[in-house]
Amino acid sequence: MKASKRSYDLQASPIRKLVPYANEAKKRGIKIYHLNIGQPDIETPKVFMEAVKKADVEVLAYADSNGWEPLRESISKYYKRINLPYEVEDIIITNGGSEALQWAFLLTCDPGEEILVPEPFYTNYRGFAAPYDVVIKPITTKPDDGFVLPGREVLESLITDKTRAIALSNPGNPTGVVYSKEQVRMLSDIARDHNLFIVADEVYREFCYDGKEATSFGSMTDILDRVIIVDSVSKRFSACGARIGSLASKNRDIMTAALKLGQARLCVPTLEMIGAKALYDLDPDYFTPIRERYEARRNIMIDALQKMDGVLCERPGGAFYAIAKLPVDNAEKFAIWLLTDFQVDSKSVMVAPVENFYQTPGMGMDEVRLAYVLNTDDLAEAMRILEIALKAYPGRT
Numbered sequence: 001m002k003a004s005k006r007s008y009d010l011q012a013s014p015i016r017k018l019v020p021y022a023n024e025a026k027k028r029g030i031k032i033y034h035l036n037i038g039q040p041d042i043e044t045p046k047v048f049m050e051a052v053k054k055a056d057v058e059v060l061a062y063a064d065s066n067g068w069e070p071l072r073e074s075i076s077k078y079y080k081r082i083n084l085p086y087e088v089e090d091i092i093i094t095n096g097g098s099e100a101l102q103w104a105f106l107l108t109c110d111p112g113e114e115i116l117v118p119e120p121f122y123t124n125y126r127g128f129a130a131p132y133d134v135v136i137k138p139i140t141t142k143p144d145d146g147f148v149l150p151g152r153e154v155l156e157s158l159i160t161d162k163t164r165a166i167a168l169s170n171p172g173n174p175t176g177v178v179y180s181k182e183q184v185r186m187l188s189d190i191a192r193d194h195n196l197f198i199v200a201d202e203v204y205r206e207f208c209y210d211g212k213e214a215t216s217f218g219s220m221t222d223i224l225d226r227v228i229i230v231d232s233v234s235k236r237f238s239a240c241g242a243r244i245g246s247l248a249s250k251n252r253d254i255m256t257a258a259l260k261l262g263q264a265r266l267c268v269p270t271l272e273m274i275g276a277k278a279l280y281d282l283d284p285d286y287f288t289p290i291r292e293r294y295e296a297r298r299n300i301m302i303d304a305l306q307k308m309d310g311v312l313c314e315r316p317g318g319a320f321y322a323i324a325k326l327p328v329d330n331a332e333k334f335a336i337w338l339l340t341d342f343q344v345d346s347k348s349v350m351v352a353p354v355e356n357f358y359q360t361p362g363m364g365m366d367e368v369r370l371a372y373v374l375n376t377d378d379l380a381e382a383m384r385i386l387e388i389a390l391k392a393y394p395g396r397t
């Protein structure tokens with residue numbers, strides 16, 4: 001008995017597909033430094049569990065399909081603190097930012113219609129688009145120039161009569177790019193002039209370094225009817241396992257249809273929403289030391305990479321990822337070799353090959369994504385190991 005034809009085309013996550021190799025290495029007693037996945041090691045604020053423990057719940061009932069209202073109120077207050085005009089009725093709670101993105105793709109595109117996305121992009125976008133037959137059309141950006149967006153003319157040349165939206169993560173996963181206010185404005189103008197939606201994935205909003213700030217599409221007041229903001233507690237509050245995200249929009253048709261999707265899956269877990277409210281109620285100062293920790297980690301990792309022979313890596317301004325171009329024949333082969341054939345003092349590193357973060361075939365073959373989500377000592381050790389590995393790798397170019 002065969003599954004549906006389309007089920008065979010679904011993509012395995014390139015971030016997770018090397019996990020069996022890592023598990024085998026661990027069984028052999030090798031310590032693996034995980035640079036492959038954006039799982040922060042920052043403690044989840046205690047208020048999350050305290051709120052859950054305090055919850056006086058006799059029956060763990062279904063919640064409203066658009067989410068627990070006190071959480072929606074707290075998210076609305078959070079938005080107002082950062083000058084984004086989203087009211088409670090503009091916000092629906094989702095199962096992570098992932099569900100909000102899936103919905104945003106479904107709500108903006110009919111089958112066969114297109115979303116423009118700067119590549120390399122968060123590879124799960126492909127997994128969100130494919131089930132709905134939404135076509136991702138890449139806007140190619142390159143490591144050599146720090147992944148800057150092309151100019152307006154190039155962007156407009158990619159628009160067809162099937163294009164319905166532009167999606168981008170800002171700050172970016174996997175590039176770490178923080179798009180400038182001018183770039184956000186340019187994309188907003190293009191959206192307005194070509195009648196497109198903007199799917200603004202801003203789950204890393206607080207993680208900007210060197211004094212930079214991320215400009216939210218929610219601050220582009222003339223196009224708010226076209227903007228869908230995706231958010232999440234996963235990275236913001238280091239609460240990936242809570243699976244609480246949100247979709248926000250001023251567009252009533254989008255919100256009405258989003259609620260129908262919400263009703264079809266009934267609701268988001270009740271206790272996690274209680275914990276998430278406590279997170280959104282935290283003082284905004286919470287982010288300052290966290291940001292400093294990430295910035296210090298970024299500097300350790302990038303300083304080390306820039307000293308390695310043959311490695312190209314621009315210093316990214318946000319999120320907690322960087323893409324490094326390596327002197328290797330094939331980044332996936334290298335990533336597997338690190339787990340199967342290599343060790344220093346019974347230690348190795350795991351990296352994410354970037355090929356599948358690009359839509360254009362053949363791009364990113366010698367690039368890896370590295371997440372700086374380890375403490376500074378571990379990160380320095382991981383860099384030492386990577387440097388030795390690059391020298392020892394038989395497929396070095």
Ligand SMILES: Cc1ncc(COP(=O)(O)O)c(C=O)c1O
Nearest residue numbers: 096097098122169173232234245
């Ligand atoms: C850019 C981006 N968007 C969305 C998500 C989805 O996160 P979650 O579903 O945990 O909220 C991630 C997770 O890594 C991400 O990197």
